Amino acid sequence: MTARTLPLGVLASGRGSNLQAILDEIASGRLAAIVKVVVSDVADAFALDRARRSGVPAVFVDPRSPGGKAAYEKRVAAVLREHGVDLVVLAGYMRICGSELLAAFPGRILNIHPSLLPAFPGLHVQRQALENGARFSGCTVHFVDAGVDTGPIIAQAVVPVLDADTEDTLAARILRQEHRVYPHAIRLFAEGRLRVEGRRVLVDAPAPGADGVAIVHPPLPS
Numbered sequence: 231m232t233a234r235t236l237p238l239g240v241l242a243s244g245r246g247s248n249l250q251a252i253l254d255e256i257a258s259g260r261l262a263a264i265v266k267v268v269v270s271d272v273a274d275a276f277a278l279d280r281a282r283r284s285g286v287p288a289v290f291v292d293p294r295s296p297g298g299k300a301a302y303e304k305r306v307a308a309v310l311r312e313h314g315v316d317l318v319v320l321a322g323y324m325r326i327c328g329s330e331l332l333a334a335f336p337g338r339i340l341n342i343h344p345s346l347l348p349a350f351p352g353l354h355v356q357r358q359a360l361e362n363g364a365r366f367s368g369c370t371v372h373f374v375d376a377g378v379d380t381g382p383i384i385a386q387a388v389v390p391v392l393d394a395d396t397e398d399t400l401a402a403r404i405l406r407q408e409h410r411v412y413p414h415a416i417r418l419f420a421e422g423r424l425r426v427e428g429r430r431v432l433v434d435a436p437a438p439g440a441d442g443v444a445i446v447h448p449p450l451p452s
């Protein structure tokens with residue numbers, strides 16, 4: 231299947247390291263996509279600076295202006311449409327997608343979450359992993375549905391949880407894998423290879439040397 235250049239819109243609330251990983255993957259020629267716009271609900275999000283540095287339009291949409299969540303999401307959807315976005319990529323976007331966004335981009339919103347879903351959805355993810363004594367954690371790229379971190383899973387990466395881990399060290403180990411897995415999942419979408427059947431995502435043509443699902447195992451500690 232031939233890859234096309236997929237127009238992306240990225241929603242981010244913070245530092246934007248996943249955005250940067252996607253921009254870098256595109257710049258390296260390994261991802262046939264283009265970031266058309268970065269939208270943030272936080273005026274001074276570093277993700278907006280990263281976008282501007284890469285020559286990508288950076289738009290702040292104020293979530294507190296009149297009309298509540300529906301009006302806010304309508305404005306976000308309008309910005310994404312104006313920029314010709316086909317796939318919406320949530321990258322550290324700290325809001326739950328509501329019905330306006332879901333309706334504007336049905337089956338076309340991805341999210342990355344720093345755990346092996348369905349374990350540990352929501353907030354304080356690393357704390358949940360540590361408190362529950364998980365031996366492995368990781369990250370998950372999934373389609374977004376109306377729930378919190380509940381949509382069909384596209385790709386995951388596994389990392390070990392070490393006895394000495396703190397929330398920060400575990401988050402950092404997971405983040406390195408996020409930067410590999412998110413571009414991979416977007417590539418599968420761009421190549422038109424993802425099929426959602428119920429809660430499962432099937433990958434049409436396996437990537438060379440893999441079964442189509444990104445399980446990235448770093449070396450285990452000895």
Ligand code: GRF
Nearest residue numbers: 245246247248322342343344
């Ligand atoms: C990542 O850990 C992501 O999984 C979570 O929020 C964090 C965003 O990091 N949803 P960044 O803004 O991409 O650096």
